[in-house]
Amino acid sequence: MGGSENTELVKTPKEYLAMLMPPIAEEKIVRPVGPSNVLVHGPAPGPLPLGDQVKTLVKNVKVMPFANLMGLLTPGTDSTAVLRCIQQVALLVQGNWVVKSDVLYPKNSCSPHSGVPAEVLCRGRDFVMWRFTQERSVMRKEITAIIKLPPEDVKDFLEHMAVHRINRGWEFLLPSDG
Numbered sequence: 001m002g003g004s005e006n007t008e009l010v011k012t013p014k015e016y017l018a019m020l021m022p023p024i025a026e027e028k029i030v031r032p033v034g035p036s037n038v039l040v041h042g043p044a045p046g047p048l049p050l051g052d053q054v055k056t057l058v059k060n061v062k063v064m065p066f067a068n069l070m071g072l073l074t075p076g077t078d079s080t081a082v083l084r085c086i087q088q089v090a091l092l093v094q095g096n097w098v099v100k101s102d103v104l105y106p107k108n109s110c111s112p113h114s115g116v117p118a119e120v121l122c123r124g125r126d127f128v129m130w131r132f133t134q135e136r137s138v139m140r141k142e143i144t145a146i147i148k149l150p151p152e153d154v155k156d157f158l159e160h161m162a163v164h165r166i167n168r169g170w171e172f173l174l175p176s177d178g
Contacts, residue, residue, distance in 0.1 A: 050077065054085040058099045062160045063173050065096050093132050095177030098161055101125040113152035124149045128157045132172050138162070139169040 048056070050073075057072055058064065069086065070079060090097040101122035105111075109118045124147040131138045144154045162170035 047074075050081055051085045051088065054082060055089045055103065058086065058090045058097060059103055061099075062104075063093075063096055063098050065174065065177050069097065091129060093129055093161070094136075094172055094174070096172075096174045098129055098132075101129070104160075111150070111153050111156075113156070114150040116149060116153060120149065121153060123147070124153065125157045125160075128154075129161065132161060136176075137165065137169045137171045 047053070053073060054069065057069060061068075066079075066083075066086070070077065070082060073082065086097055089103050090099050092098075102118075105118040105121045105125070107118055110116060111121055127147050128138070128143055131143065138158075140151075140154060140158060143158070144151055147154065158164070158170045161173055163173055165171050
């Protein structure tokens with residue numbers, strides 16, 4: 001892959017999962033003494049809900065096959081439930097899940113490079129994703145001319161889901177997964 005490898009997942013799946021959902025330390029919880037007939041309402045401590053786990057993983061990794069996602073989740077996790085969750089935060093491109101643009105660029109945010117509003121970034125990035133559904137490689141100059149966004153933003157989009165190949169443009173990061 002050259003010098004632009006995706007080094008965000010240099011940990012084993014168990015280490016990465018532990019980073020996302022640290023084990024619950026057994027500690028003494030000091031509760032105020034009160035009447036025993038009063039219920040305390042509040043969030044239960046524990047790991048993130050499945051939807052949040054999937055969103056966090058996809059947002060950090062940006063492009064991944066479904067099998068890799070399942071390997072990062074707790075063994076025995078229902079794949080149908082994971083499919084329902086991932087469809088909320090990612091789109092299929094060449095058989096791999098790519099994080100949705102609005103997850104990376106939330107409403108009312110803007111580009112750190114150019115100050116372009118999130119809505120415009122999302123449309124541009126969605127176009128790049130669509131182009132990768134049509135072909136393995138795209139040319140950055142051609143994309144920039146069509147979506148008319150600053151080159152730094154276009155480069156960001158491409159780096160999220162592709163690798164630069166000298167004299168061949170930007171090739172989709174992962175092999176097509178049927």
